[in-house]
Amino acid sequence: MLSxxxxxxxxxxxxxxxxxxxxxxxxxxxxxRLRLHPLAxxxxxxxxxxxxxxxxxxxxxxxLHLDMLECHRKYDIYARGANVKKSQAYRAFETTPTAHDxxxxxxxxxxxxxxxxxxxxxxxxxxxxLEEHIYSHVKVFIGCLAESDSSHxxxxxxxxxxxxxxxxxxCNYLSFDxxxxxxxxxxxxMLEKFDNRYIIDLIQxxxxxxxxxxxxxxxxxxxxxxxxxxxxxRLRDKYVALSKSMALDRVNMDxxxxxxxxxxxxxxxxxxxxxxxxxxxxGESTLLTIAGSDAISTGMAGCFxxxxxHRHAYERARDEVRTVFASxxxxxxxxxxxxxxxxxxxxxxxxxxxxPVGGALWREVEAGGVTIGKELIxxxxxxxxxxxxxxxxxxxxxxxxxxxxxxWIVSDDNPAEAVARAKSAFSAFSxxxxxxxxxxxxxxxxxxxxxxxLWELDxxxxxGEPVGKDNANEKYLRSxxxxxxxxxxxRDRFTSWKDGPMLEFKRRDVS
Numbered sequence: 029m030l031s032x033x034x035x036x037x038x039x040x041x042x043x044x045x046x047x048x049x050x051x052x053x054x055x056x057x058x059x060x061r062l063r064l065h066p067l068a069x070x071x072x073x074x075x076x077x078x079x080x081x082x083x084x085x086x087x088x089x090x091x092l093h094l095d096m097l098e099c100h101r102k103y104d105i106y107a108r109g110a111n112v113k114k115s116q117a118y119r120a121f122e123t124t125p126t127a128h129d130x131x132x133x134x135x136x137x138x139x140x141x142x143x144x145x146x147x148x149x150x151x152x153x154x155x156x157x158l159e160e161h162i163y164s165h166v167k168v169f170i171g172c173l174a175e176s177d178s179s180h181x182x183x184x185x186x187x188x189x190x191x192x193x194x195x196x197x198x199c200n201y202l203s204f205d206x207x208x209x210x211x212x213x214x215x216x217x218m219l220e221k222f223d224n225r226y227i228i229d230l231i232q233x234x235x236x237x238x239x240x241x242x243x244x245x246x247x248x249x250x251x252x253x254x255x256x257x258x259x260x261x262r263l264r265d266k267y268v269a270l271s272k273s274m275a276l277d278r279v280n281m282d283x284x285x286x287x288x289x290x291x292x293x294x295x296x297x298x299x300x301x302x303x304x305x306x307x308x309x310x311g312e313s314t315l316l317t318i319a320g321s322d323a324i325s326t327g328m329a330g331c332f333x334x335x336x337x338h339r340h341a342y343e344r345a346r347d348e349v350r351t352v353f354a355s356x357x358x359x360x361x362x363x364x365x366x367x368x369x370x371x372x373x374x375x376x377x378x379x380x381x382x383x384p385v386g387g388a389l390w391r392e393v394e395a396g397g398v399t400i401g402k403e404l405i406x407x408x409x410x411x412x413x414x415x416x417x418x419x420x421x422x423x424x425x426x427x428x429x430x431x432x433x434x435x436w437i438v439s440d441d442n443p444a445e446a447v448a449r450a451k452s453a454f455s456a457f458s459x460x461x462x463x464x465x466x467x468x469x470x471x472x473x474x475x476x477x478x479x480x481x482l483w484e485l486d487x488x489x490x491x492g493e494p495v496g497k498d499n500a501n502e503k504y505l506r507s508x509x510x511x512x513x514x515x516x517x518x519r520d521r522f523t524s525w526k527d528g529p530m531l532e533f534k535r536r537d538v539s
Contacts, residue, residue: 066406071103083243090519092243093386096414100421111398114139115390115410117245129311130465131319134392141297143465145304146312149291150465155472157286159361161209162473166480168219169202170356173533174485192490192530196329200228203325204317206473210288211313211320212274213281230267231318232525237264239522242390271314279309288469289313316466322523323384323457323470330378331478333516333529334431336489341433345371349482359479361472368479373433375474379456380419381431382516384524388412389458415455416520424453429514483536490530 061077062068068077075082076099086092114134130146133139148154176190201218204227209215216224237260241248254261278289292312296303304312335342348370353359366372390410397404398411405411420428425435436451438444457464464470481487519525 067409070403072099080244084240084247087240087243087521090521090525093414093416093520096387097417097420100414100417111394111396112391112411113394115392117242117390117410119245119248129308129315131315144299145295145297146292146465148295149288150469154291155469158210158288158469161287162206162476163360165202165206165209166477169198169477170480170484172198172219173481174535188534189532190534192532194527195332195529195531196526199325199329201225202477203321203328204228206324207317207321211316213278213285213287213289227267227270230263230270231321232523233260233263234267235318235322235523236260236521239520242522268314271317272310275310275313278313279306288316318523320466320470324473326382326384326518326524326526327375327379327470327474328477329526330382330516331375331474332487332531334378334381335374336487336529336531338431341374341431345374346482349479353479353483356480356483359476359483361476365475365479368475369437370433371479372475373436375471375478376436376454377431377433380425380454382518383415383419383456385522386414386416386518386520387522388414418453418455421453424449431514485533486536487531487533490532
């Protein structure tokens with residue numbers, strides 16, 4: 029018979045033994061990864077070699093793009109190679125297990141099939157048919173910016189300038205309204221109403237989950253996110269359900285409507301004659317709404333930020349637009365808008381300094397490996413270069429923290445070779461066979477909107493707001509003080525979380 033004391037003592041021994049075993053196993057894993065692992069010879073952060081949770085941590089707090097920049101500068105690891113495919117990490121994008129969207133499709137054959145179908149929706153003719161949707165939303169957007177919030181009006185102080193507006197919010201409203209109408213056939217009406225603005229939070233948290241799981245796919249595959257971050261998972265699931273409902277409603281709409289969804293619905297693979305299944309349509313519509321709206325809103329908010337803080341660029345872009353176009357009704361895509369080369373350069377420079385996706389778009393090494401320096405990276409490893417990091421590399425962009433639209437224009441002071449070198453490293457919409465199909469649509473929306481605003485309105489910074497001060501880890505602000513004073517800061521959560529700038533607007537004086 030056991031004494032009352034012997035059982036706890038025995039149990040304690042088992043617990044201590046188990047704890048010791050766990051410690052020994054952990055130390056063995058650490059030793060292996062630091063000394064014996066095939067990739068141990070590559071330089072990098074110690075904690076990054078030990079565990080993938082280091083990347084998860086930086087993705088969670090939103091400074092992964094800054095951490096990658098620090099690593100690239102410290103260890104200088106760059107390589108070029110084509111023997112890669114999309115990483116298995118992109119499985120975190122899956123909306124439904126029965127059908128992958130273009131982003132989550134890893135298999136090259138399937139990705140090519142999807143791209144052949146999707147590309148038909150982004151042809152020049154297809155984009156031309158979307159223009160009226162763009163113009164109608166831009167008109168509403170400009171009207172909203174020109175209005176003052178009555179609660180902030182001082183009746184004793186008459187001023188043509190509006191009350192300060194958080195431009196990040198208004199750019200979000202415009203881009204989500206625009207993409208919802210193109211994809212689902214009906215606008216969210218966020219510009220005019222409060223009712224549906226909650227959807228922005230749903231989409232941002234859905235992307236937040238993806239951004240974290242992209243660094244450690246096991247979190248999604250093992251459903252760890254359901255336990256570790258149930259609130260985030262619930263918001264993601266709520267948006268997925270909403271997008272499915274809206275996609276089904278759009279399928280049942282009148283076939284006469286012409287929008288992005290109608291082109292995707294009608295598109296057929298030229299090799300097989302097959303279109304998308306219902307699940308694929310749902311997945312693609314969800315992806316388009318999230319990725320499209322974020323790229324447009326971030327590029328636009330960044331452009332407002334930099335123009336409001338660089339008077340010479342603002343005045344040159346404004347004068348260019350007002351010289352080229354006689355009226356706002358003339359601002360349409362085409363040769364006249366294409367001739368506004370400085371406006372386009374302002375947009376490019378904003379996207380360079382504050383790209384919508386700042387981290388690495390991971391690629392998996394295929395059979396035969398990839399050589400980095402003198403080292404061979406074996407099959408199965410994920411490799412990538414941070415977009416924010418390479419777009420701040422002085423080899424391609426001298427004075428990378430200086431907002432200089434002129435770097436994109438050939439001149440006596442900026443030879444064609446320098447422009448070509450900058451373009452070779454510009455990756456705001458990715459590059460190569462998996463580059464963003466919607467790039468031309470995004471540029472159309474950005475240029476038409478910014479041209480319309482510059483023609484009809486004047487704007488200025490309201491001053492004093494700490495734009496993005498809380499959007500980056502203080503460690504990196506100390507390491508790179510340029511961040512705190514010159515850049516529009518974003519939280520890198522695959523899509524970009526942004527705040528500000530606070531701007532004031534007024535109708536232009538045409539007298």
